[in-house]
Amino acid sequence: MSARKQAVLDAIDAANTQDPNLDDGQPVELLYGQRMSAELDRLFPDASDVLQIAARGQHVERWKLARSEYPEGRAGYLAWRKAQGVHHAEVVMAMMEQAGYGADEIEAAGRMLRKQGIKRDDDVQALEDVICFVFLKWYFGPFAAKHSAEKIQSIVEKTARKMSAEGRARVLSEFDLPEHLASAFET
Template sequence: MSKLATVLAAIDAANAKDPRMDEGQPEALLYGQRMSAECDRLFPNASEVLQIAARGQHIERWVLKRADFPEGRAGYLKWRRDLGAHHASRVGELMAQAGYSEDEIAEASSMLRKEGIKRNDQVQALEDVICFVFIKWYFAPFSGKHSPEKILDIVAKTARKMSAKARARALSEFDLPADLAAAFDV
């Protein structure tokens, strides 16, 4: 088995332990599979490190619960930072076990902590994949739970995270209402 296949299988094994279910599968496992599928579709020549970061984006996400952090924006941001550090640490451990170099591990860790978004092509590629997965699989359920104002705000924030190329592609691939599509004109 290749190093890449070994790491992806290890990520899947960790995510298969997610007690939360989505479409009859552990939630993190399904999310990782969706991330890999979108990564393959958007970046067919993706580096192994980008493929690993995409699959491991939510590794063991259930371990750090949002409810265990303070309410409000500061608590939310701390939770997200701690999640990124956890994802980077766990993926790094699995990469090391499979024989990846320290530089490759550092690159994946940087991607998972979102260091250099808008400045590092690989970090931006991962963010574009994340945004496409959100729009494709999670936006509709999310929008059913929130006000139109909150939805517009989230769409605008999502669009700002994306590269110009990804925003244009999203507009061509997704049938968004005019007000939401306008949010992609960043």
């Protein structure tokens, strides 16, 4: 691993250790970043340094923009999500600049974190597939336990739509989903 990539990953982890929210005694976003890196390594073992950085920084400092600071409803949620993407990109891009990355690599990471080019840019799509796998593997069960069957179905369908055909096929081969949920991933 290059020294500059390690410096950025360490900076992301250092920022995320400040997360006041804990999951099993660990800062939530530190754990999320580690899960993103592990899943990226599993799904895309030849990922570029920039994609590896974007995956680790996907939720950097996420707790700093509270959902409660945005209006209720879908429009407020989407505004919050967009603001999160911009924030994550700005933080990671500054860390990359500090570590000596060039402008093209820095901007590529920013595009990935802002999800610009999903379905058109292979790296942006790879990041989105990893995000969806991490959600399904680590967060879907607790989410499903708190929501109605209709909400669960809607979220699964939205998740599937964001994924590549290859990602959806892997979901079907790796997860034992009930037929009504699995059908969302069928191509």
